[in-house]
Amino acid sequence: MQFVLTLHSHLPYVLNHGRWPHGSDWLCEAALDTYLPLLEVLLDLETREVPAPVTLGITPVLANQLASPRFREEMDAFFRQRLLACDEAPASLKETGDEELLPLVGYWRGRFLRLRTLWDGVDRDLVKAFRRLEEEERLEIISSAATHGFLPLLGREESIRLQLSVGAAEHRRLFGRDPRGCWAPECAYRPDGPWDPIPGVSRATHRPGLETFLLEAGFKFFFIDTHMAEAGESLGWYGDVPHGVERFDAAWEGETRQDRVEPSRSAYQAYLVGDKRAGAGVTAFVREPLASMQVWSRHHGYPGDESYLEFHKIRWPGGLKFWRVTGPAVDLGGKGPYDPTRAGFRASDHATHFSGFLGHIQRKQNVGPTGVAMAPFDTELFGHWWFEGVAFLSELYRRLPFREGVVPVTASQHLESSPAQHLLRPLQGSWGANGDFSMWLNDGTRWTWERLWRLEEAFWELAPSVPDSGEIRGILAHAARQLLLAQSSDWQFMISTGAVPDYAEQRFNLHCDDLEALIAALRPGASAEVLAGATKRTRELETRDELFPGILESVDEILGRG
Numbered sequence: 001m002q003f004v005l006t007l008h009s010h011l012p013y014v015l016n017h018g019r020w021p022h023g024s025d026w027l028c029e030a031a032l033d034t035y036l037p038l039l040e041v042l043l044d045l046e047t048r049e050v051p052a053p054v055t056l057g058i059t060p061v062l063a064n065q066l067a068s069p070r071f072r073e074e075m076d077a078f079f080r081q082r083l084l085a086c087d088e089a090p091a092s093l094k095e096t097g098d099e100e101l102l103p104l105v106g107y108w109r110g111r112f113l114r115l116r117t118l119w120d121g122v123d124r125d126l127v128k129a130f131r132r133l134e135e136e137e138r139l140e141i142i143s144s145a146a147t148h149g150f151l152p153l154l155g156r157e158e159s160i161r162l163q164l165s166v167g168a169a170e171h172r173r174l175f176g177r178d179p180r181g182c183w184a185p186e187c188a189y190r191p192d193g194p195w196d197p198i199p200g201v202s203r204a205t206h207r208p209g210l211e212t213f214l215l216e217a218g219f220k221f222f223f224i225d226t227h228m229a230e231a232g233e234s235l236g237w238y239g240d241v242p243h244g245v246e247r248f249d250a251a252w253e254g255e256t257r258q259d260r261v262e263p264s265r266s267a268y269q270a271y272l273v274g275d276k277r278a279g280a281g282v283t284a285f286v287r288e289p290l291a292s293m294q295v296w297s298r299h300h301g302y303p304g305d306e307s308y309l310e311f312h313k314i315r316w317p318g319g320l321k322f323w324r325v326t327g328p329a330v331d332l333g334g335k336g337p338y339d340p341t342r343a344g345f346r347a348s349d350h351a352t353h354f355s356g357f358l359g360h361i362q363r364k365q366n367v368g369p370t371g372v373a374m375a376p377f378d379t380e381l382f383g384h385w386w387f388e389g390v391a392f393l394s395e396l397y398r399r400l401p402f403r404e405g406v407v408p409v410t411a412s413q414h415l416e417s418s419p420a421q422h423l424l425r426p427l428q429g430s431w432g433a434n435g436d437f438s439m440w441l442n443d444g445t446r447w448t449w450e451r452l453w454r455l456e457e458a459f460w461e462l463a464p465s466v467p468d469s470g471e472i473r474g475i476l477a478h479a480a481r482q483l484l485l486a487q488s489s490d491w492q493f494m495i496s497t498g499a500v501p502d503y504a505e506q507r508f509n510l511h512c513d514d515l516e517a518l519i520a521a522l523r524p525g526a527s528a529e530v531l532a533g534a535t536k537r538t539r540e541l542e543t544r545d546e547l548f549p550g551i552l553e554s555v556d557e558i559l560g561r562g
Contacts, residue, residue: 001268001367002409002418003358003400004285005393006223008183009035009379010059010148012490012507015070016544022503027065028078031126034383035066036115037390039122039129045397046138052397053410056130056379057183059144060170061488063127064547067174072124079116083109085318092318100337101322107340108320131175140410142181143171143219146548149487150440151210152190152428153197155453158460158558160210163484164217165554173550180412182219184210185489186440187287187376187431189224197441201450203457209425211273211282221270221283221411223376225431229286229424230265268371270415271424283420285411287431288373290361294354296377302354302392304328307346309387310335321387347388351395355403362405370418374411376431432493440492444501448492448508455515459483462522464559471535472522477552478538479518481545486511514541 011027019025045052058066065071086109093101122129134141145151145163154160164182171179189210196204214222265271267286274281294301310323313332323335324343361373382389400408409417432439441449459479466476486508494504514537520526521534 001358001362001369001405002372002407002414004055004372004374004409004411004414006055006057006142006183006285006374006376006411007038007379007382008057008059008144008376009062010057010144010183011062011065011380012488013061013065013147013485013545013547015065015068015074016546017507019074022500024071024074025078027071028075030380030384031066031075032078032082032112032115033387034380034390035126036118037383038379038393039126040115040118041390041394042133042138043118045394046133046136048398050398051401051408052138052393053408053413054139054393055142055181055411056139057142057144057181058127058130059146059148059183060167060174061147061547063170063174067125067127068546070546075119075124079112079119082112082319083116085320086112089315089318089320092315098322104322104338104340105320127174134175134177140181140412141171141175141179142183142411143167143179144183145185146170147484147488148185148490149484150185150188150437150489150492151213152188153437153441153449154487155203155449155456156460157207157213159456159483159487160213161216161558162480162554163487164213164219165557166484166548166551168217168219169550169554170548178218180220182214182217182222184214184222184224186493187223187225187228188429188437188440189222189228189426190428191425197437198446198449202453209273214282215274215280219282221285221415223285223287223374224426225287225429225435226267226289227435228426228429229267229271229284230427265424266365266371268365268367268373269422270372270374270418270420271422271426272420273424273426281420281423283415284424284426285372285374288361288375291354291358291373291375292377294357295375296381299328302350303381303386303389305346305350307339307343309338309343311385311387343388344391347391348395351392351399354392354396355399355406358400358406359403369407372414372418439496440489442496445492445495448495451512452486455483455486455512455519458519459515459522462519463555465524466522468556468561472531473552474538475518475521475534476555478541479515479522480551480555481541481548482511482515482518484548484551485545486515 011030014023014026017023042052086105089105090102093099130141133139144167146166149163151160151163168179192207192209195207196202267288271284272281273284304325306325306327308325309321310325313323313335314321322338324338326334326336358373382393400406429435430437463476466472491504491508495501517537518534521531
């Protein structure tokens with residue numbers, strides 16, 4: 001059995017939109033907790049000549065931020081802030097009588113200094129560092145839709161094409177090669193058929209399946225949840241734990257999925273979606289149900305172990321964490337001190353268990369050498385939400401060479417050795433709560449789609465008439481950029497979870513307001529005052545939302561303009 005570990009790295013665009021808690025600090029925290037430690041582990045395994053063929057997804061909107069000089073400045077400042085917190089912590093701990101926590105200050109200082117040395121050692125360029133690992137065939141980097149737009153609910157087919165076209169183009173620009181794989185945002189898929197998600201509001205039409213758009217953009221494979229292949233039940237909900245709760249620490253209060261799909265298909269093979277006879281298919285990898293739950297769930301898997309660092313208890317000022325999980329029913333006031341050595345041993349134990357668990361799956365499910373177990377996770381689970389998760393990955397790859405019957409490979413390596421043979425028409429769904437679209441389209445988010453669809457219609461109706469030169473073309477570029485930013489699935493997700501709905505609504509409306517003003521300037525006969533206002537706004541947007549420099553090439557391609 002081949003094992004494909006897929007890590008999906010994504011954050012919405014937060015640069016130049018404040019710092020704390022949901023601005024650049026959000027990005028810097030992910031880099032310090034997850035991206036740098038992951039890079040450190042992969043470089044260490046490379047030195048030890050241990051294969052670690054991770055399939056690493058980096059969304060274009062995240063890659064643009066990681067490559068930005070502005071991010072490098074913010075990251076330098078973030079390191080200084082964390083080290084200053086270590087300088088100030090001893091006096092603060094003595095003042096509050098928490099001297100037993102003093103050794104942990106040294107632990108954090110050593111970690112921050114080590115990661116800062118790594119940061120400087122890769123020229124403060126994470127994109128270049130991961131790109132080098134791919135060029136040396138140590139891993140595979142895949143792409144996604146430009147801003148992680150929820151593709152099945154976008155109002156115009158042109159919008160789906162723009163998300164995927166920009167996604168592929170930005171991957172080529174930043175990573176130097178065509179992406180073979182695409183992480184369809186939220187693993188959301190819809191087959192061909194009627195499209196009218198809010199009757200009376202949406203524009204009823206017949207739309208091709210998502211595979212058509214993936215193929216047009218040049219992608220070879222994507223990922224779906226188990227139930228969408230009729231290979232088992234939805235994994236969007238783990239009993240009382242919704243998918244995503246660890247990311248945003250908020251419970252989904254919708255209805256749980258009650259139906260159970262008859263497992264008539266295997267989750268241990270990849271499927272061809274499309275017309276095999278015409279040679280026009282894209283491969284779908286199916287989420288492996290057992291291994292995914294073992295790692296992901298804080299309540300039912302490894303991350304809830306009592307020895308691991310407690311994510312939710314933070315000492316202020318400074319933001320350092322000194323406590324362990326202690327127990328599932330222990331409130332924050334009762335958390336015990338964290339012991340990094342003890343936690344490291346548990347990560348090693350869990351890696352041993354997981355490698356054995358994969359072997360158990362291979363035997364129990366009778367998965368042959370051409371079968372595949374694909375386990376996808378948010379990259380930020382490892383290191384950020386589950387602090388020891390990156391160490392777990394390191395230990396896992398050290399053990400897999402000794403696990404008979406389980407061979408780690410990248411997604412492309414699996415397809416090269418075992419091309420998809422069986423056809424599949426996936427069910428509509430996602431990897432969200434309920435296994436459907438309800439996390440993104442519900443009573444609390446309906447208004448976002450109503451506004452977005454109107455703006456999509458206006459943009460794509462006006463875009464063909466914009467001259468292919470002159471100042472107005474610059475306005476079109478910024479309008480397309482704001483359209484993509486408004487389409488980010490993060491805004492509806494955060495509204496639905498109730499974690500930071502005010503921030504999500506503010507960001508969604510900000511991009512819609514800007515798009516609305518730019519669209520007004522694109523209308524034939526726009527007044528000089530409207531044009532002047534739009535020109536001024538574009539100058540502001542050039543520094544605020546600095547991403548996707550080649551976006552007009554994708555717009556032209558969609559419009560059929562050379």
